Amino acid sequence: MDSHGRDGRRVVGAVVGTGIGPLLLAATGDGLVNVVFHATDAVRDKALARLAERLGTEPVESPGSPLLTEAIRQVEAYFAGERRVFELPLDWSLISGFNREVLRELAAGVPFGAVVGYGDLARRVGQPRAAQAVGVAMGSNPLPIVVPCHRVVESDGGIGGFGGGLETKRHLLALEGVLPEPLF
Numbered sequence: 001m002d003s004h005g006r007d008g009r010r011v012v013g014a015v016v017g018t019g020i021g022p023l024l025l026a027a028t029g030d031g032l033v034n035v036v037f038h039a040t041d042a043v044r045d046k047a048l049a050r051l052a053e054r055l056g057t058e059p060v061e062s063p064g065s066p067l068l069t070e071a072i073r074q075v076e077a078y079f080a081g082e083r084r085v086f087e088l089p090l091d092w093s094l095i096s097g098f099n100r101e102v103l104r105e106l107a108a109g110v111p112f113g114a115v116v117g118y119g120d121l122a123r124r125v126g127q128p129r130a131a132q133a134v135g136v137a138m139g140s141n142p143l144p145i146v147v148p149c150h151r152v153v154e155s156d157g158g159i160g161g162f163g164g165g166l167e168t169k170r171h172l173l174a175l176e177g178v179l180p181e182p183l184f
Contacts (some may be wrong), residue, residue, distance in 0.1 A: 011057045012065040013048060014071045015039045019079045019175070020168045023145070026051055027067045031089030034142045037164035054094060075145070081175065084112035086146045097138040101125050107147045113176045117155040131155075140164055145172065 005034040011033070013026040023027040023081040024039035024047055033055075060098060070088065075081035090107075092100055105124050110116045116124075119136075127133070138149040144164060150172040154160045162169035 007033045010066060011051070012049075012054055012068055014039070014068045015044055015073060016075055018075060020171050023075065024048070024088055025068055025075065027065060027073045028055070028091045028093070030091035030093070031114070032071050032143060032146060033094060035144050035146055037144065037168060048068050070104070071146075078145070079175070084139040084176075088146065090143060090146070094142040095097075095140060098125075098127070098133060099129070099140050101139055102134055102137040103143070103147050103149075104147065105115070106152065110135065110151045112148075115178055118152060118160065120146060121152060135161065137139075151176075151178075 005067070008030050011026060013024055013034075015022050017025050021037065022039040022044075024034070024044050026034040026036075034044065034051055039047070055161070067089070074083055074086055076090060078086070081180055092104075093103040095103060095179060102121060102125055104118070107123060109124060110121075112169075117131075118134045119128070122130040122134045138152050139161070141147055141149045141163070144150065148180070150169045152160060159166060159169060159173075170179055
């Protein structure tokens with residue numbers, strides 16, 4: 001099942017189970033467009049409705065899409081510790097301007113197992129005083145995990161915030177070897 005928006009873009013979505021709970025993956029013909037944490041039925045439905053509004057279409061679950069099949073495979077391999085880099089086309093249409101610039105730098109320049117401070121990331125995009133704006137960009141990331149906003153931390157060593165919840169961020173950083181595995 002799929003749907004075409006006002007601009008003719010096909011949008012498909014699927015939920016995949018992970019070590020941090022269900023994730024909604026949504027894609028257009030241009031690439032993966034959205035990843036949503038804690039994708040219970042209610043969260044999934046709300047996220048799909050919001051995506052439909054923004055893209056001018058009615059996304060529906062369609063795990064048979066080749067792009068979604070590959071995205072699911074790569075996400076599962078990441079959580080199994082078998083993948084460090086996502087090799088998926090990304091559709092950046094849900095984000096623009098400074099936020100897109102910061103997220104593209106994050107995706108390209110902060111590898112698996114590494115972290116970067118908000119201020120450091122601001123400097124990397126030529127805006128050294130924009131650490132708070134980098135935090136806003138992380139909070140608006142439509143592609144968490146694939147565009148690894150969990151790798152952005154506070155300069156004083158604090159973990160920082162995270163849209164998926166701090167336990168989720170800790171789990172992802174432990175998976176990448178940045179933090180020790182939780183004891184319980």
